[in-house]
Amino acid sequence: MDYLLTLAADPAIWAALGALIAMEVVLGIDNLIFISILTNKLPEAQRSRGRKIGIGLALILRLGLLSTVAIIVQLTEPIVTLFGKAFSWRDIILIAGGLFLVWKATAEIHHKVDVDHGPDVFDGGKAVAVTFGGVIMQILLLDLVFSIDSIITAVGMTDHIPVMVIAVLVAVLTMLLAADPLAHFIEKNPTIVMLALGFLLMIGATLIGEGFGVHVPKGYIYAAMAFSAGIEALNMLSRRATRKNKR
Template sequence: MDALMTLAADPAVWAALGALIAMEVVLGIDNLIFISILTNKLPEHQRARGRRIGIGLALILRLGLLSTVAFIVQLTAPVFSVFGKAFSWRDLILIAGGLFLVWKATKEIHHKVDPDHGPDMFDGGAAAAVTFGGVIFQILLLDLVFSIDSIITAVGMTEHIPVMVIAVIVAVLVMLLAADPLARFIDKNPTIVMLALGFLLMIGGTLIGEGFGAHIPKGYIYAAMAFSALIEGLNMMSRRASRKRGG
């Protein structure tokens, strides 16, 4: 308790907490977009439950990883080299997660532009329970990738576990509050779905690049996403104005 009171009295700790919460919220956007797109494929009565389970899994994974933070830090140690390039377990996890995101986003884009696509191993012709389980399984895979990246980044910003725990909990609560409005907005605006899938492609490419050692400043990525979202917002306003003039 005395240690917690000492931390609470340190302005530097509060500054680190604020920065870490902001970072966790921003990193959570990627996770939230993926969860929203996947759960919108479920029957309407299962969507909210799917989102809550997906975000709950993200919280459990992050807190669980924080309890093994010493092990997580070791994931950055090189395990083998190829042509002089050393790879750690973190690199391999980021590459695998990036490839999964690129595959998933590409498949979803194909489904959008080609309505006569073949059966899907997760949602084609399967029972509702199997479909729900398949969606949760995919969310769990990406939750794991995003959680490891989030915790390793958090360790680089502060050494205080209580600060990391508070930041993770606050960020996940923000995700929980934003999940339903974001999912409904994506569902009601088909062009937003394609934009979100484009974001997932970019995020997947970024994860692969980082896994191979190419450091891509996240500020550039999120600035590009914000600019794209702004342009799409202007397009939506333009279409709405056109419909009013036409009516």
């Protein structure tokens, strides 16, 4: 208790907490876009439950990883060297997660472009029915990647576990509150789906780059996403104005 009171009385801790919450919320956007797109493929009655379970899994993973911070930190230590480049477990996980995200976004774009292919998930040239369990499994895989990246980022910003826990709880609560509105917005605006899939492709490529040691400042990534979203918002306003003029 004395430890927590000491932290609460330190202005530097509050500043670190604010910065970490902001960082965790921003990192959670990637996770939330992926969850929204996947759960929108489920029957309407299952979508909200799927989003809640997906975000709940993200919370469990993040808090679980926080309890093993010492191990998480060691994930950044090189374990293998290939072609003169050292790779850690974090690098391998980011590369695998990035490849999965690129594959998934590409498959979803294929469905949006090829209207005759049908509404099912594309997998190796065969149509596979979307199932609740399958969607949750895909969310779990990406939750793991984003959670490890999130916790490693948190460890780099503060040494205090309570600060990390509070930041994670606030970020996940924000994701939970934003999940349904974001998913509904994406569903009602089909062009937003393609934009979001483009974001996922960019995020996947960034994860792969990070895994190979190519650091891309996240500020650039989110600035590009914000610019693209702004252009799409103008397109939506233009289409709405055109529809009103035709009436």
